[in-house]
Amino acid sequence: MTHPLARRILRGDVRAAARLMRDLDDGILPAAAALRELHARAGRAHVIGITGPPGSGKSTLADALVEAARRKKLSVGVVAVDPTSPISGGAVLGDRIRMQRHAADKKVFIRSLATRGSLGGLSRAVFDTVTVLDAMGKDVIFIETAGVGQDGVKVAGAAHTVLVVMAPGMGDDIQALKAGVLEIGDIYVVNKCEREDCERLVRDLRSALGSRKSQDGWERPVLKTDAVSGRGVPEVAALIARHRQFLSRGAAWERRSQAMAKTAFMELLEAGIRERVGEKLAHEKACRRLLEDLASRRTDPYSAARRALKEMFG
């Protein structure tokens, strides 16, 4: 153990964790080395992904689940992923502000991430943050993400337990069911169940889930909540704990942890490749000329990509 921030983080030093995350954002190299040290000491936390379409009340539910975990004296980490703002490059805060009431609680560490640009890089930051929170000794870590399309699928590769949150009255519910959510969830939550059309969505969801068992053999439940009033939240918290027990009984916990490590590796690898390719395109003469030829239509994207690949891999 040589990295001073890593040492402090392992003792649970919140300021050191915040500092390391800033260093990672700034691309400071020793920070990456610290992650390797921290990873060796991580692997104990229960990582819970919360995903679902916008407007389903994910943030409110996450907030209520943080409170439920705190009442059980569990220490909590939260990674909140804000959708991309491609031009401003910054995260737009909204209802996530509500989380701030936990800010005074030293056992809760909240980190908001913005996805920068269209070329990924989000997932790498998610994995880095989870590693830091895990090494800090957090008992549970929530990853909250706007889950439609690829972003939603990615969270499934980063968590032991995946909560899919939906809400009635969001247009054709079939639209949401289409969005690849039926395969990724361990626990399904129909939120905003003060609305009358809640029962129909619960029924549709149950029938769409079919046999309802996950690949591990876990019977996937559909729960009703009203996160604003807190109704149903204790049941969700209990099921999250039960899913952890379920995973730990067999080889499933180990299997999921291995899958998470592989996903992290692939994300890190892709991020690294992207970085190096970006450098080549910016600095190497042959690559720079490619981009110029593309702009002036002397070449087309297909030929340009082929030439660039030849340049890189021979």
Add this chain to the structure above:
Amino acid sequence: MTHPLARRILRGDVRAAARLMRDLDDGILPAAAALRELHARAGRAHVIGITGPPGSGKSTLADALVEAARRKKLSVGVVAVDPTSPISGGAVLGDRIRMQRHAADKKVFIRSLATRGSLGGLSRAVFDTVTVLDAMGKDVIFIETAGVGQDGVKVAGAAHTVLVVMAPGMGDDIQALKAGVLEIGDIYVVNKCEREDCERLVRDLRSALGSRKSQDGWERPVLKTDAVSGRGVPEVAALIARHRQFLSRGAAWERRSQAMAKTAFMELLEAGIRERVGEKLAHEKACRRLLEDLASRRTDPYSAARRALKEMFG
């Protein structure tokens, strides 16, 4: 011009286009060569991205816009992007079925794409399909995609004109506004305007758009539609045409086309790199050992990614 399918496609042969797309799916190499030939002859079509949260009625609006374009005797291509189904690997059809009423119309070519796995590859297929449709001589090409997070941003890099579709009553509307949509749209459509809370969303959207000009200096309008009854659709169609005129008057059309070519290049490059990295991981001894070490915890994702990058780039 040597590729037989390319030659037939340039004459507008629908079967040849369908065949080439199948060949591309199957990874048949000459198909990629055909794309280079086709790209040289493309560049005339007006590419329109349609994005927005699930349940906003994008498919219905796209369908109505196809009809409007056909009434003006324009030939039409549609690329419909289905959300990921990571396990089944297949596209789940739903309301997109409605599009089938255009199937008998020879001037409309519809192609549904499914995203396979979590590691991208979607965008490459979108660009390929647009190239084929463009070379076939389609006047307008619609790309319809579930636009939240990164997927939504990507469509902005692939189109001349971006329509953002929203609907009232989808939970906190601020949620949708957060989703990075404020920067990417050229035309905003509030659909399902038979609902009473439509006006509020229109107002919120107008105020959130602020000065409402795009980077090109286009004043970004907010329109109301009810795509099911067709109300407001002619106005949207007229504005799409007006945006094309606007782009063509100055250098904006050329600028957007260049940006689209660069986005396509980057996507193709990333897809190519991913492919080669996948091959290395599967077949090269050193890389295979890395994955084994990862599974057995002899190494961590950070060290493994560093080693793999060293293996590739030295």
